[in-house]
Amino acid sequence: MGRDRLLVIGGDAAGMSAAAQARRLRPEMRITVLEQGPDVSFSACGIPYWVGGVVADRDLLIARTPAQFAAQDIDVRTGTRAEGIDLGAGTVRTGTGETLGYDRLVVATGGRPARPPVPGLDAEGVHGVHRLADGADMRAAIAAGAKRAVVLGGGYIGLEMAEVLRARGLEVTVVLADPLPMAQLDPDMGERVCAAMGAMGIDVRPGEPVREVETDADGVARAVRTDAGAYEADLVVLGLGMGPEAALAADAGLQLGSTGAVEVDRTQRSVSHPEVSAAGDCSQTWSRITGAAMHVALGTHANKQGRVAGSVIAGTPARFAGVLGTALTKVGDTEVALTGLSSAAAEEAGYACRAETISATTRAGYYPGAEEITVKLISERGSGALLGAQIVGGPGSGKRIDVFATAIWAGLTAEELAGSDLSYAPPFSPTYDPVLVAARVSSRIEQG
Amino acid sequence: MGRDRLLVIGGDAAGMSAAAQARRLRPEMRITVLEQGPDVSFSACGIPYWVGGVVADRDLLIARTPAQFAAQDIDVRTGTRAEGIDLGAGTVRTGTGETLGYDRLVVATGGRPARPPVPGLDAEGVHGVHRLADGADMRAAIAAGAKRAVVLGGGYIGLEMAEVLRARGLEVTVVLADPLPMAQLDPDMGERVCAAMGAMGIDVRPGEPVREVETDADGVARAVRTDAGAYEADLVVLGLGMGPEAALAADAGLQLGSTGAVEVDRTQRSVSHPEVSAAGDCSQTWSRITGAAMHVALGTHANKQGRVAGSVIAGTPARFAGVLGTALTKVGDTEVALTGLSSAAAEEAGYACRAETISATTRAGYYPGAEEITVKLISERGSGALLGAQIVGGPGSGKRIDVFATAIWAGLTAEELAGSDLSYAPPFSPTYDPVLVAARVSSRIEQG
The missing domain is CATH 3.50.50.60 (FAD/NAD(P)-binding domain)
Structure with missing residues (x-):
């Protein structure tokens, strides 16, 4: 195939997934990863818990080290910043003055904390x-x-x-x-x-x-x-959100999308330069529901997009299937989860939507540890198509969002979900799981 | 409509759901429920936890009392056994010698513990x-x-x-x-x-x-x-399983299916006598995957089937959508869950199947409380259609079965599920949720 030199800029989730997947599929490929920082493959999502002392040791946040990648014949160069891409020549210039040629390039420069133009926001502390x-x-x-x-x-x-x-x-x-x-x-x-x-x-x-x-x-x-x-x-x-780190790509002439991230097709290739792929927080993605361009900085998408990029570069067909915007977090014992469109986003996207909110318990009401859970389900009026779901509740609430995410992913209606065969046992849910209650209420025939 | 006397035999999940749903939709209907025992609407699934002292009080297992149903104008007669049904006359004879006429009848006589012909199995103790x-x-x-x-x-x-x-x-x-x-x-x-x-x-x-x-x-x-x-x-x-309690129905001449339970159509009406409905553990149901007749004694299905029966009797179209055989339980801290077909059941049903087993953790590996979880996913070779899933693991494992159940319900392939947007945060899952890992491994191109 001739395309045997793969260069990856950025050694976090997307970049390392791309490298690992390409290696898996093309043992003969020469793969180099440039990472400006000291580490690769670390969990940014774990930083709050390390700061909080919930996670004791920084090194626990590092999933894999450069040495582990080296054992897979992936040359990871930490502390090496990519300063410029020459798309015509097929080269990348590094901060150390080196110029590296590539046949295929993955831009995985990640995201950066949003810093609005507020005085003092760059201060120490x-x-x-x-x-x-x-x-x-x-x-x-x-x-x-x-x-x-x-x-x-x-x-x-x-x-x-x-x-x-x-x-x-x-x-x-x-x-x-x-x-x-x-x-x-x-x-x-x-x-x-x-x-x-x-x-x-x-x-x-x-x-x-x-x-x-x-x-x-x-x-x-x-x-x-x-x-x-x-x-x-x-x-x-x-904590003002994450934007794409796309300056390097933009300076090289790669097309950015409306979100300011690198615009890619569903195979993660740049729409303007298909010999270049982009994946992860620096790349633009799209809503599986509305088709609209989105920028979502999240390790799950970065991993998957990196795999898609690596597969395609290795000659194995793959495509990224879009995002719903699923998110999950907690504050103390309160779990917060959402997927798909909010009521406002659904209306904005042109849906006549219906929103139903129910309260239930996470376990059978009589079982110890049953906690309150509130579920809001947003569906299209008339068709009943599920558009979005939100959950706030005690321990055991949040991960239920995955059922809604799967149902929306598959295009189920509220009525179809209401009939589904979800698990039940008293230590785990009421007879009707809160997910089913929300779906059932949402599938009731609308009153007058 | 003229059909204004509804008689329900059996006051547990299916019978009371049928009564409540009919009442909701037809305020003028006369509804009577005969229950041979002293209680209605109790949670049989909670009995082990009451025996174990996890649930302190028997009354906690009773979801609703006859008085609560009476307030809805549902006449619940506990301690009243139905001794015979006369389908021709449209009457039910009770143990107290009364004969009650009906226009519509719901048989919800429930299940009974299987008692194989083993000497001593009926002994005290x-x-x-x-x-x-x-x-x-x-x-x-x-x-x-x-x-x-x-x-x-x-x-x-x-x-x-x-x-x-x-x-x-x-x-x-x-x-x-x-x-x-x-x-x-x-x-x-x-x-x-x-x-x-x-x-x-x-x-x-x-x-x-x-x-x-x-x-x-x-x-x-x-x-x-x-x-x-x-x-x-x-x-x-x-604990030898539950069979259908269908003798009363069979004696009356209602058709039983191959499972020994009352054979019904998807509206829960008897295939031989459509003016009679049957729901819950006494009725036969069907596999959503294979279409085969099944008997599954579980409160979730009983509730839904009762609702369907009540709706249909009240003149509102409804149908039961089948079962996957989803089950969830725990033994100590080990959670056990399954849905759909096992490898053996899939082969028995004529599928060339592929089974993949993965081990992962319930949370990010570095987050306290991360427990081992093993997921087995069964899919159809070639098409990749999901057929069944099994989970064994520590706290937080079991309820993940609902994602597989929803995916199977919706007809997703392993590859489609692998691309889906499930939630991630370190206290709740690794970056790739174990569900996604299993789906991804199952969607890998099969090796020579």
Whole structure:
């Protein structure tokens, strides 16, 4: 095939999945991975739990080391930054002045914490939750006696950081621009999350976008100012979402999509330069429900997209099947999960939608440990097609979102799901699982 | 419509669901329920946990009382046994000598513990796990000092009873005819269950069908004899499965199916007498996968079938959509779940099948409480259609079966499921949920 030199830029989930899959399918391929940081294949999602001390050791977050990849004949070069791509010449220039030729290139440069143009947001003491070094910095700040934390943003990173910092005894304030945390939820569900955070002693400040991070004489963050006031902080956490890290690709002339991420086809190849693939947080993806372009920074998609890229490069057909936007997190004992479209997103996408909310218990009501669970199900009026689901509840609630995700993935209606044969035993669910109750209520004939 | 007198025989899940649904849709209907026992709407599935003391109070197992139904204008007559049905006259004769006319009849006589023709199986001290009185008897036996229990059968009732009796400190022996417990599982998965039981100190005796229950001079069970020996017992538990209680229906002339249960169409109406409906454990159902007739005694199906029967009687179209055979239980901390066809059942049904087994963890490997989970996925060779799944693992494993059940229900292939957007967060799953790993491995191109 002639295409025997694969170069991968970025050594996290997408890049390493692409490399590993290509190696699996094409033992003769020469594979090189450039990673600017010190580690590959680490779990960014685990950083909050390392900061919180739930996970004791940084190294536990590293799934595989460069040496392990080397044993698979994948040449991983950490501390090596890709400075420029020459698409015409088929070369990549590194920070060390080297120029590497490729036959096939995977751009997997990942994401970066969103940093809106707010004064002081780049100050020392403002921490992303992105690299292991971020986690180390926050741990150091706590060890040095940080008492007050302000978390910017109420998405899942914000929630997780607020939880772990509170659990470590810090005073935690969360400031967010949206009227409620977890803005992808419908408001009635978001209110439940907000209440759960309040019950943990987290000071939630909705409708207060950060206006400035105030610094001391040394340029260290000391307070977060919103329109409502200033919140003192020994530690500021950036939880304003993740954007694509696509500058390298854009500078090279790769087409970006409307989300600012590299635009790819369903085989993860660049729409403008099919000899280049892009995968993971730097690449644009699409909604399985509406077909709309989306940018979702999540390890699960990155892994799958990387595999698709690696397969296609190795000559084995594969395609990425889109995303629903499934998300799962917890704040204390309250689990929060969603998939598909919210009511607002469904209406925005042109659906006449129906939303039903039910409350039930996670186990048979008489079984110890039965916890309240609230399920909201969004379906298309008339057809009954499932469009989205949201769950807030106690332990055992969140993972039930996967049943809805699977049902939406498969195109089931509420009525079809309501008839399905889900498991039941008293330690695990009421006779009608809450998933079925929500589906049943959503499939009742609409009244007058 | 003229059909305004609904008579329901049997006041448990199916019968009461039928009555409640008919009432909801037809406020003017006269609805009477005959129940031979003292209670309606109780959770038979909760009996093991009441015996075990996990559930403290018998009354917790009663979902609704006759008085609550009376408030809905449903006349529930407990302690009233239906002795005969006259299909021609449209009447039911009760044990109290009354004759009740009906326009529509629902037979919901339930199931009964299988009692093979083994000497002594009807002796005092041999307990079903069927009625609340069974639970009370076992609790009394334990309170009176029972030390040794022998459980007959290794299905989920056997497992649950073995667990709770062991937890209460009894010596527990489980004798079963099959080579392994949970015989619907493939052997490699059944071995895991057997090992978990052994680790709890339960003495499992596979391949030893009960030959006789030996009794003392007073006719009380004292030992269980198999071909391998005799096991002393203060308490013998019947866990040999549930059969349909269909004698009343058969005597009346209603057609029974090959399973010995009342044969019904998909609207739960008797195939021989459509003015009579049957639902729940006394009725025959069908496999959604193969179309074959099945008898499955489970509250979930009973509830749904009762609702269908009640809807149809009230003039609102409804149909039962079949079963997969989903089941979930636990023995100690080991959760056991299955849905659809085992490898053997798939082959029996004419499928060229492929079975893949994977091991993973329930949470991110580094997150505290990550437990081992083993997933076996059975799919059709070639098409990749999902046929069945089995799970054995630690806390958090079992309910994942619902994702497979939904995928099978919807007709997904392993590859389609592997691409689906399931939730991920470190406290809840590895980046690739075990469900996805199993699907991915099952969708790999088969090797030469």
